[in-house]
Amino acid sequence: xxxxxxxxxxxxxxxLDFGVPGAEVDLQQVLxxxxxxxxxxxxxxxxxxxxxxxxxxxxxxxxxxxxxPLQSLQIVELPRPGKGGGSSKTxxxxxxxxxxxxxxxxxxxxxxxxxxxxxxxPAIADPGxxxxxxxxxxxxxxxxxxxxxxxxxxLAASGLNGQSFAFVGYLPVEGxxxxxxxxxxxxxxxxxQQTQLMIETPYRNEALLQALLxxxxxxxxxxxxxxxxxxxxxxxxxxxxxxxTQPRALPDKVxxxxxxxxx
Numbered sequence: 001x002x003x004x005x006x007x008x009x010x011x012x013x014x015x016l017d018f019g020v021p022g023a024e025v026d027l028q029q030v031l032x033x034x035x036x037x038x039x040x041x042x043x044x045x046x047x048x049x050x051x052x053x054x055x056x057x058x059x060x061x062x063x064x065x066x067x068x069p070l071q072s073l074q075i076v077e078l079p080r081p082g083k084g085g086g087s088s089k090t091x092x093x094x095x096x097x098x099x100x101x102x103x104x105x106x107x108x109x110x111x112x113x114x115x116x117x118x119x120x121x122p123a124i125a126d127p128g129x130x131x132x133x134x135x136x137x138x139x140x141x142x143x144x145x146x147x148x149x150x151x152x153x154x155l156a157a158s159g160l161n162g163q164s165f166a167f168v169g170y171l172p173v174e175g176x177x178x179x180x181x182x183x184x185x186x187x188x189x190x191x192x193q194q195t196q197l198m199i200e201t202p203y204r205n206e207a208l209l210q211a212l213l214x215x216x217x218x219x220x221x222x223x224x225x226x227x228x229x230x231x232x233x234x235x236x237x238x239x240x241x242x243x244x245t246q247p248r249a250l251p252d253k254v255x256x257x258x259x260x261x262x263x
Contacts, residue, residue, distance in 0.1 A: 004108075004109060004110040005110055006107055006108060006110065006139065006140055006141070007044075007106060007107035007108075007109070007110055007111045007112040007113055007140070008107065008112050008113070008140065008141045008142070008143050009104070009107060009112075009113050009114075009115060009131070009132070009135045009140050009141065009142050009143065010038055010042065010112060010113065010114045010115065010143050010145060011115050011121065011122045011123060011128075011132070011142065011143065011144040011145055012035065012038070012039055012042075012114045012115060012116040012122065012145055012147075013031055013035055013120065013121050013122075013145055013146065013147020013148060014056060014116055014117055014118065014119055014120060014121075014122075014147070015027065015030050015031070015056075015119065015148070015229070016030070016119050016120055016148050016150055016227075016228060016229045016230065016255070017119075017229075017230055018052065018118045018119040019118075019119075019202075019253070019255075020227065020230065020253060020254050020255070021253060023227065023230045023231070023232075023254075025229065025230060025231070027059045027060065027062070027063055028063055030147070030148050030229050031147055031148075032145070032146050032147070033063075033064075034145070034146075035145040035146065035147060036060055036063050036064050037064050038114075038145065039056075039057065039060045039064075039114065040060050040061070040063075040064040040065065040066050040067060041066075041067045041112075042067075042073075042112055042113070042114040043067065043068055043072070043073055043074065043111065044073075044074045044106040044111050044112070044113045044114070045073065045074065045075040045076070045113070045114045045115075045116060046075075046076050046077075046078060046103050046113060046114070046115050046116075046128070046131055047075055047076075047077060047078065047115075047116050047117075048077065048078055048116075048117060048118050048126075048127070048128075049077065049118060050075040050076075050077055052118060053075050053116055054070060054073075054075065056116065057070055057073065058070065074106070076103055078103075078127050078128060078131065079099050079100070079127075080127075098134075100130050100131055100133075100134040101134045101137070101138060103131055103134070104131070104134060104135055104138055104140055107135070107138075107140045108138070108140075115128050115131055115132070119150070119255070120147070120148055120149050120150050120151075121144075121147055121148070121149045124149055124151065125151065125167060125169065125199070148228070148229050150199075150225070150228050150229075150255060150257050151167055151197055151199075151257060153225065153228045153229065153257075154197065154223070154225035154228060154235065154257035154259060155195065155197060155259060157223075157225055157228070157235040157237075158195070158223035158225070158235065158237050158259045159221075159223065159237050160195040160221060160223055160237070160259050160260075160261040161193060161194060161195045161261055162195070164192060164193060164194040164195065165194060165195035165196070165197060165259075166194055166195070166196055166197065167197045167198070168185060168196055168197065168198050169198065169199065170198065170199060170200060170201075171198055171200070171208065171211075173204070175211070178208075178211050179211065179214070179215045182211060182212060182215040182216065183215055185198075185260065186215075186216055186217065186220055186260065186262045187262075189220075189260060189261055189262040190262035190263065193261075194261075195259050195260070195261045196259065196260050196261070197257060197258070197259045198257075198258045198259075199255070199256070199257055199258070200256065200258070202251070202252055202253050202254055202255055202256065203252045203253070205226075205250040205251065205252060205254075205256045206249065206250045206252065208258060209224065209250055209258070212240075212258065212260065213240060213243055213244055216240045216260060216262075217240065217262065218239060218240050218241035218244070219239055219240070219241070219262075219263050220239065220240050220260055220261065220262045220263070221237065221238070221239055221240075221260065221261045221262075221263070222237070222238065222239070222240050222243055222258070222259070222260050223235060223236070223237035223238075223258070223259040223260070224236055224237075224248075224250065224256055224257070224258055224259075225256060225257045225259075226250060226251060226254050226255070226256045227251070227254040227255065227256075228257070230254075236248055
């Protein structure tokens with residue numbers, strides 16, 4: 001008996017306008033046509049949120065007709081760790097019988113499967129990384145598709161070191177722990193000449209900026225990128241001393257990426 005060919009796991013890029021009021025962009029301006037065409041034909045999806053994925057697919061349908069009705073598509077949500085808890089580590093070899101491996105069932109039945117994040121590239125600063133690990137463990141081909149990444153766009157626009165960089169995620173919320181972490185990152189940046197990238201929940205953008213301006217040395221370079229790929233998106237890169245003398249307020253509903261490099 002011939003074995004059913006295994007489907008592929010497509011890493012589908014998304015726009016960066018999620019959750020930003022009135023900022024919806026033209027899909028064709030940020031996603032390649034090839035990615036839109038693949039999205040239109042997929043019948044099986046894994047997503048952080050089924051509702052927002054359906055909204056994304058409606059935008060796809062306006063450009064490239066979906067191969068089947070939206071209501072008939074199978075959209076399964078990723079397991080949700082407790083907010084602020086759980087491990088961020090990706091398992092080395094997920095079991096085919098665990099919750100992550102089970103999400104790949106369509107591929108084992110011969111169907112292609114799409115993985116999509118709420119914004120940007122899936123599996124980058126995103127829980128979908130565990131599904132990609134499970135796909136490799138089960139021998140499922142993983143196909144990344146080109147699209148926007150706020151982290152790489154911010155790094156490119158910052159003027160900081162793009163040869164050596166690290167994404168450190170979210171900093172602690174508590175003041176003393178946050179300040180300790182900021183100073184640790186500055187020391188690491190200076191020692192390795194490595195750009196340190198971080199993000200924050202939009203409503204805490206301003207709080208993180210003020211903590212960075214308080215904790216970093218005046219000569220350290222700080223770059224902030226807001227709403228990249230959106231109409232009103234911008235990047236401002238300067239020394240901490242310059243930021244202090246020429247402050248710039250940050251929006252509380254627009255995602256931002258922060259980057260620092262110590263001389």
